[in-house]
Amino acid sequence: MPELPAAAGSLNFDALAQAIADTHRELAAQATRAVNLSLTLRNWLIGHHIAEYELAGSDRAVYGDRLVDRLAERLKAFEVPGCDRRNLYRYRTFFQSYPQIVATLSPQFAALLAQVPLMARMAASASVPSTLEEQLFTRLSYSHLALLSELTNLEQRRFYEVEAVRGQWSLRELKRQMASLYWERSGLSTDKATLSQLTQADAQVLTPAQVIRDPYVFEFLGLKPAEVLREADLETALLAGMSDSLFVSRYQVELPAQEEMAAFVERAIRELGS
Numbered sequence: 001m002p003e004l005p006a007a008a009g010s011l012n013f014d015a016l017a018q019a020i021a022d023t024h025r026e027l028a029a030q031a032t033r034a035v036n037l038s039l040t041l042r043n044w045l046i047g048h049h050i051a052e053y054e055l056a057g058s059d060r061a062v063y064g065d066r067l068v069d070r071l072a073e074r075l076k077a078f079e080v081p082g083c084d085r086r087n088l089y090r091y092r093t094f095f096q097s098y099p100q101i102v103a104t105l106s107p108q109f110a111a112l113l114a115q116v117p118l119m120a121r122m123a124a125s126a127s128v129p130s131t132l133e134e135q136l137f138t139r140l141s142y143s144h145l146a147l148l149s150e151l152t153n154l155e156q157r158r159f160y161e162v163e164a165v166r167g168q169w170s171l172r173e174l175k176r177q178m179a180s181l182y183w184e185r186s187g188l189s190t191d192k193a194t195l196s197q198l199t200q201a202d203a204q205v206l207t208p209a210q211v212i213r214d215p216y217v218f219e220f221l222g223l224k225p226a227e228v229l230r231e232a233d234l235e236t237a238l239l240a241g242m243s244d245s246l247f248v249s250r251y252q253v254e255l256p257a258q259e260e261m262a263a264f265v266e267r268a269i270r271e272l273g274s
Helices: 013-056 060-077 085-097 099-104 107-113 117-125 131-139 142-149 154-167 171-179 182-188 192-201 208-212 215-220 226-240 245-253 258-273
Strands: none
Touching: 013 060, 013 085, 013 099, 013 131, 013 142, 013 208, 013 215, 060 085, 085 099, 085 142, 099 131, 131 154, 142 154, 142 171, 142 215, 154 171, 154 182, 154 192, 154 258, 171 182, 182 192
16 A cells, blocks of 8 residues: 655645555555455355365265256356356366465455355365465466466476466466467477566566456456457457467477476576565
């Protein structure tokens, strides 16, 4: 929060305007972070509930392979937004990809969710999170994490996690870097640090406005912005056409050495914590 002037008499017009602008930016950013973290936690908990039911639900055999379809129908009747079949599968994958999220909560959120028995039990058994894990859930949006969850190669996912946090990438930037095979190019590069610096220098940074315009956030808040959805569909279509087949095939054949990429990612993680 910006500091208030020491005395009312020292506040001139320029200082007044600046104080109001600083106050707006800071509190708008805080509101954005709170909404995004709430959305992230909600979707993670939904994924947890589904995974837990699949393992130990007393009547799970009744639903079998139709579980997610039936659940989507029931949640639609309950008017729970963002819970169609596709998203429910995404939430489960998100939970399975990031089971440690409960240990990264701020004291304020931890105190609030401690009132929920499930969250209290999970927090008590959670391991101490790393610096990277803490920053993942406070500096990236749910949409970032959902996209990262789709990466089944754990080292590839960790690479993009580190780079996205370091550069505070927008979702569009993360998609662009994944489509351009940045991980594969870094593995082939003889100077990974320089490549990373050049990439970060040209990267689009995530802003509070971009987080709030996220279709997941609009749906979570009960809004229906058709223009936002059309923009997202257009973005997806454009990104799908970015990859030249020859460029893609070259890097898919020559994947980076596992040890080399792991060492690069570990160095980047240490820099985040310093």
